[in-house]
Amino acid sequence: MRRMISFLGLILFVFASLQADEKKGPQLTFENNRHDYGTVYLDDMPETKLAIKFTNTGDEPLVLQNVRACCGTRVTQWPREPIAPGDEGVINIEFRLAPRPHRISRSVTVTYNNTERPTERYRIVGQVAEREE
Numbered sequence: 438m439r440r441m442i443s444f445l446g447l448i449l450f451v452f453a454s455l456q457a458d459e460k461k462g463p464q465l466t467f468e469n470n471r472h473d474y475g476t477v478y479l480d481d482m483p484e485t486k487l488a489i490k491f492t493n494t495g496d497e498p499l500v501l502q503n504v505r506a507c508c509g510t511r512v513t514q515w516p517r518e519p520i521a522p523g524d525e526g527v528i529n530i531e532f533r534l535a536p537r538p539h540r541i542s543r544s545v546t547v548t549y550n551n552t553e554r555p556t557e558r559y560r561i562v563g564q565v566a567e568r569e570e
Contacts, residue, residue: 465493466491482565489527489545493523500549501520507545538567542560
């Protein structure tokens, strides 16, 4: 009898675990997790405005709670309204590249209403160099 009760308890536990996994909640997924400028030459500096595209791949509305940037990067616009499941959004940022050789390493951190993993990070990388003659 004890074995039967233990077996039924195990079955209920597995079933409950599977049900919990099915509920994803909101999920922010970037189109790409990073933007790589590669090598940028001083005599050909790129536009330093980016539109970071993302999709709510979850099954509940996604609400951005905060968008922070580091290292002199400025967030100029981000969606304040809920993003429905399957819909897309855009975070606009801009920054300045110093006119000297250096490594580009910036990040944008997005906090949103997911209880399991409430933050996602977007990276901006590259290298500013002088052109060799």
